[in-house]
Structure formats: structure tokens, C-alpha cells
Amino acid sequence: MADDASSSSGFTGNVVDNSINQDELIMKQQREIEKEISESIPLVGDLEQLASLEKEYNEDPIYLLKVKDLSSKYKYVRRTRPDGNCFFRAFSYAYLEHLLTDKQEYDKFYEIAKNSKDILVALGFSQFTVEDFYETFMEVVQRVGEQAGGSPDTLEAVRTDLHDKFNKQGYSDYIVVYLRLITSGQLQTEQDFYQNFIEGPRTVTDFCRQEVEPMYKESDHIHIIALSNALKVGVRVKYMDRGEGSQVIAHDFPEGSSPLVHLLYRPGHYDILYA
Amino acid sequence: MANIASKRIKREFKEIMKSEEVAGGAIRLQLVNDNWTELKGEIAGPSDTPYEGGTFVLEIKVPETYPFNPPKIRFVTKIWHPNVSSVTGAICLDILKDQWAAALTLRTVLLSLQALLSAAEPNDPQDAVVAKQFRENPHLFNLTARHWTNVYAGGPNAIWEFNQKVQRLLDMGIDEHQARVALSTYDWELERATEQLFS
Numbered sequence: 001m002a003d004d005a006s007s008s009s010g011f012t013g014n015v016v017d018n019s020i021n022q023d024e025l026i027m028k029q030q031r032e033i034e035k036e037i038s039e040s041i042p043l044v045g046d047l048e049q050l051a052s053l054e055k056e057y058n059e060d061p062i063y064l065l066k067v068k069d070l071s072s073k074y075k076y077v078r079r080t081r082p083d084g085n086c087f088f089r090a091f092s093y094a095y096l097e098h099l100l101t102d103k104q105e106y107d108k109f110y111e112i113a114k115n116s117k118d119i120l121v122a123l124g125f126s127q128f129t130v131e132d133f134y135e136t137f138m139e140v141v142q143r144v145g146e147q148a149g150g151s152p153d154t155l156e157a158v159r160t161d162l163h164d165k166f167n168k169q170g171y172s173d174y175i176v177v178y179l180r181l182i183t184s185g186q187l188q189t190e191q192d193f194y195q196n197f198i199e200g201p202r203t204v205t206d207f208c209r210q211e212v213e214p215m216y217k218e219s220d221h222i223h224i225i226a227l228s229n230a231l232k233v234g235v236r237v238k239y240m241d242r243g244e245g246s247q248v249i250a251h252d253f254p255e256g257s258s259p260l261v262h263l264l265y266r267p268g269h270y271d272i273l274y275a
Numbered sequence: 276m277a278n279i280a281s282k283r284i285k286r287e288f289k290e291i292m293k294s295e296e297v298a299g300g301a302i303r304l305q306l307v308n309d310n311w312t313e314l315k316g317e318i319a320g321p322s323d324t325p326y327e328g329g330t331f332v333l334e335i336k337v338p339e340t341y342p343f344n345p346p347k348i349r350f351v352t353k354i355w356h357p358n359v360s361s362v363t364g365a366i367c368l369d370i371l372k373d374q375w376a377a378a379l380t381l382r383t384v385l386l387s388l389q390a391l392l393s394a395a396e397p398n399d400p401q402d403a404v405v406a407k408q409f410r411e412n413p414h415l416f417n418l419t420a421r422h423w424t425n426v427y428a429g430g431p432n433a434i435w436e437f438n439q440k441v442q443r444l445l446d447m448g449i450d451e452h453q454a455r456v457a458l459s460t461y462d463w464e465l466e467r468a469t470e471q472l473f474s
Contacts, residue, residue, distance in 0.1 A: 027372075128290050129342075129378040132283065170279045173343050177377040213376035215343045 034216075037082065044093050044166045045079040047274070053077060065246040070238060070264070076274035077264060084216035087223060087263070087270045088179045093166050094261040094272045095233055096144050100158060103149030105260065112231055113141055120185045130181065136174040140165055177215065183223055184208040186230035197222040218268065224253045234259040238273060240266050280341040281311040284381075291382045302385040304335075312337050316348070316385050320428065321393045325420035326354070329428030333388070334364075335381065345375035346384065353452070355416075355423040355459060357395045357406035362456075366391075367401035404460050412462060419459045426455070440465050444472070 050071045057063035080086045080093070099106040117134040121127050140162070147158045165171040187194045191204040198207050211217050228235045234257030238248045252259055262273040288304065288311075296302045303317040316333035320326030331354060336347040348371060350364035358367045370379060370387055400406030408416045422437045424430030440463060444454035449472055457468040 125378060126380065126383065128286075129380055132286065133378070173377075177343075180376075181378060209376070210374055213378060214374055215377060 034083065041079065041081045042167055043081045043169070043172050044089060044163065047076045047078055050074055050077050050273075062242055063240070066240050066248050069246055070240065070248050070273075074238075074262065074264075074273045074275055078272040078274070080269075080271055082269045084218045085173070085176045087219035088176045088183075088227075089166070089172065090263055090270045090272045091224075091227065091235065091261055092175050092179055093162070094263070095231075096140070096162060097159070098260050099144050099148055100155050100162075101149065102260075106145055106148040109231065109233070110141065110145060113138065116182055116185070116230075119189070120181055123185055123188055125181065125185070133174050133178040133181065136171060137178040140171065140175060173215065179227060180213055180215075182230050183227045184212045186226040187212065187222070190226075190229075194222060194226065197225075219270070221251075221253075228253040228257070233261060235261045235263065237263045237265050237270075240264060280337055280339055283342050284311045284314075284337055287380050287382065290380070294382055296382070296386065301389065302382070304381060304385070314381070315351075316381070318385055318389045318392070320424060320430065321389055324393050325417050326356075326392045326424050326428070327430065328432070329424035329430035331392075331428055333385075342377040342379075345371050345379075346381065347371075348384065348388070353423060353427040355405055355420040356392065357397045357400045357402060357409045358391055359405075360402050361405055361459070362402075365401055367396075367399055369399075408459075408462065415462055419463070423455075423459070437463060440468075444469065 050067070053067045053070070054064060057067060078090075078093070080090045095109075099109060117130055120130045143161060143165075144158060147154050150158075166175075187204050187208055194204050198204065202210070207222075211220075212223060224235060224237065227233075235253045236259035237251045237253070239251065240248045243249075262275070264271045264273045288306070291297060291302075291304050294302075297304070301319050305315045305317075307313040307315050314335040314337070316335050318331050318333065320329035320331065330352070332351040334349050334351050338344050338347065349366060350359050353361065353364070355361060359365070366388070368387065368391055370376075370384065395409060397406045397409045405416070408419065418434055418437070421430065421432050422434040425433050437458070440458055441451065441454050443465060444458070445451055447469070449457075453472065454468070457472050458465070461467040461471065
């Protein structure tokens, strides 16, 4: 837009308005592509054998070796929709699923989650919107808590319920938004620390407004570090890319923690891994 | 989805009605249809700006995917501002595009638009002509914006000289708004504006 501005001396601002239409056309097209993706891939998919990854890489020896390495440690994978929210969605799904079988961890998490709203409001987030997302988030969390550590039969019902909720755009996106807020809150609370991770002249607050709080913005290391610190949850990310070697490199967040959530990263996307 | 959007808008509507900005007359919000997808906003021109004393009406359309996508907003009241198209009322503001976050609300958007009237961003313009004048001839920009505020938004400051020039073109049979746009575009030089209009 700024480029057009300098070249335009035209009448009634038409030149720039045309470029806006271009912008809007591109945005519209992008939305259509996104919609197409969203219709073909569930927000959170069913459990699949890890071998299903091999099919994607039939003619790709580097990736095939890495899938093989991965299968020595993991049995299943659960795919998430590649819509830029995948880290938050994968993380929350995998963690809540874990909490179903770990009552002690649930109790710890419940306290942290309960206090999170006040932290956000104290940081200046509008009470009105924070409450909205908090309530939906806690509704899902509490449903998990009712049965956490229960018998396998009752767990199955909650599992199905969790899976349904994560595939309902409303619930699912509300959870993503709330985790984005928690991440933003953590970054801002510890700005002196996180400033070191941000390239260029952006402040932590700018970064949060531009890269953390808006939906569909992809997550980087800094998001994962902040969220795992805020919730005190260990996350292991297996990085599978075209890099040298046959091994899939693992990163634990925060460093040295024992991971409860295992994610598979392929450039631009996160899925869930199961041992 | 649509359900989430309308539930959220209903809550926002209640919130905004209780807000001090509404009480103070700085912003207003009204429903346009029954299914909560279209609203009418109003912001008061901030003091110490050329928009002071004017009331600016906004068209607000709430997408089905709200609050995960931003509301679509444009100025209905014609306004002379670098970040608003003088033709369509389209707005260039980051939070209405890629920096929208679901934690924002119609209230915060209206307040941001009001702030935009106080502090234009000429480096990210929506209207190149206005932005150029804003940068190169700030005094004339101020007068022009004041004039538009007076004519279209009910602002108190009439600019006598500008009104005279518009009248001259009216006398030649030119449409009033067209005349004003041409004059504003050509820094109120009657001759150049006339030339353009009859070219």
C-alpha cells in the first residue's frame, strides 16, 4: 500500500483503492484456501499408526529414515489441522488427555489454570473478553477433572467428549485463544527474559500483539517456552526436517523437564505423538 | 459458529452500553438488524483535531467467524483522513486486518478508530491523495479535514473560502461532492480542479 502512495498523484484516491481491492482479493483467496484445508482435515484427528507417516514420504529416503527412527520411540500419531493454531491445539489436547490418567498433575494444573485469569486481568487484558474465554476453557478442564484418575470405562466417555469438543470450532478455538492469552501473559510478565528471543526492534508487547494473540499465527520456540513455563508443563518436540542424519532431534521445553506432552514438528506444523 | 458470534456480540453490546465512553458520548453502538450481524457505530471526533465536534458514523458487519476474525468496518460519514478512503470509507488499521485478536471487542475497535483520528499513520495510507497532502501540506490538510467535518459530520467550523470555491463549481453544474473532492485533491486550486473535472 505504501508503495502505491508514493507513485499516485491521481484523482480521488482511486489508485490506492484499486490496490486495496487487490489486497482484499488476495485475502479472500487465502480465506478460500484456508476453508478448503479446514474442510478436508479435522481440527484434531483420530489416532493413527505411526507408519501412516511413511505413506507421505514414499519416495523420500531422508524422511523415511527419520520416520523409522521416530517409530522406535513412538507408536501413534494424531494429526491436527494446519491452520496456524496447531501448536496450541495439539498441546492442549495432548495435555488434557494426559490429565485424565494423572490426578495429581490435574490438581496442580487446576490451581494454575484457576489463577490465570486474575494474572491476565492484572496485566491489563479486558476482564470482559478474558472471562469469556476463561469460562469455556475451565468448562473443558473441569469435565476432565471430574473423571481424572477414574476407571477405564468412565475415562473412555470423557475421552470421546474431549475429542468432540476439540472438533467443535467454537470450543476448540476458545481454548486456543485462551492459551494464546496465557502465553502472551507469560511473555509480558517476564519481558526482560523473553526480549532476548525477539529479533529486531520489536518490544515484547508488540510481539504479543502481532504474533501471539491473533488467531492463526504460527508458533515458534518462544511461544512453546512461554506456554510450558506458564503452565509448568514439560513438552518434548521431535523435529523432523530435511536436516542431516537419520535421527529425529528432540527438544524439551523447559529445558531439563520431564515431558508429559510429545509433539511432532515438521516445518510449519505440529502433530501429537504417543509412545 | 454463527451462534458463537451472535452470543458474543450480545454480550459485547451489553458491556458497551455500560461503558463510560458511551456515558460520556465518545462512542455509540446501535443494532441494524435482528440477527446481530450488522451494527451501526458512532464516534465523536477527538478534541484538538480537525475532526473535533463531528460525529462519524460507521458500518459494522460481524462475520460468522467472529470473534476469531475481525468485524468489517467502514466509515459511512465522508471523512478526509490518510487512513480512510475518501471514496469508499474503507479503513486501513492493523487490528482490523492481520492483527485482530479474539480478545479485542467492538468497544476497543471503536476506541482505536477514535485514536486513529487523533494520530494518523501516513506511512500506511488507505488514501494516497490525502496522505500526500497530510505529509506535504499539513496546514492545508488540517483545513480540508475541518471543512469535510463541517459539511459531512456536523462539525462547527465552516471554512468560508472553501465553501465559496465549492459554490463556484456548483454554479458550473458540477455535483457538490465531486466538486469538493476535486478541490480537496488539488489543494483548493480552483483552476486545476476545474481542469480535471472538465477533462
